[in-house]
Amino acid sequence: MANYVCPACAANNPEPGTCILCGKRLGSYRRALGAALLSSLLMSGLWMFFTVVVRLQFPLVACVFGAVVSYCVLHFSGGSGLLFQCIASAFTLIGIVVADSASLLILAVLDGKVTLDRLSLEWLWTDMGYRMVHDPYTILYYALGFITGLFLLRAS
Ligand SMILES: [Zn+2]
Numbered sequence: 001m002a003n004y005v006c007p008a009c010a011a012n013n014p015e016p017g018t019c020i021l022c023g024k025r026l027g028s029y030r031r032a033l034g035a036a037l038l039s040s041l042l043m044s045g046l047w048m049f050f051t052v053v054v055r056l057q058f059p060l061v062a063c064v065f066g067a068v069v070s071y072c073v074l075h076f077s078g079g080s081g082l083l084f085q086c087i088a089s090a091f092t093l094i095g096i097v098v099a100d101s102a103s104l105l106i107l108a109v110l111d112g113k114v115t116l117d118r119l120s121l122e123w124l125w126t127d128m129g130y131r132m133v134h135d136p137y138t139i140l141y142y143a144l145g146f147i148t149g150l151f152l153l154r155a156s
Pocket residue numbers: 006007008009010011019020021022023024
């Protein structure tokens with residue numbers, strides 16, 4: 001397991017909890033992963049609700065997505081700094097891309113553009129890969145989610 005480097009004084013701590021030098025909370029990576037996973041699942045559900053049920057996709061949801069995941073990581077793990085930021089940002093980006101692809105796929109089925117027998121995980125996989133690099137909206141969404149979640153880097 002990685003060492004816990006204090007974001008405030010850069011001391012190397014062997015264990016999570018509080019910094020041996022300055023007493024700042026160091027946070028727990030396990031809790032950070034749990035919080036990031038749960039909050040990104042929750043936000044993905046919200047994303048799919050807006051896209052499929054309300055039929056609206058708007059950048060605000062992406063902004064909220066990143067902010068909520070980072071907030072949950074900070075709140076439940078007590079950690080901030082680069083590694084915690086990476087955890088929150090990774091879950092935000094993956095969550096947005098998966099939720100975006102999955103909900104557009106559901107829409108395509110509902111609208112009869114894709115028939116169920118043609119659906120496969122490979123289809124979803126290809127669609128996600130395509131969207132990540134070619135769809136300007138997806139790129140805008142995960143850029144926004146990433147930016148609004150960035151505060152973990154400097155949070156204390
Ligand atoms: Zn410290």
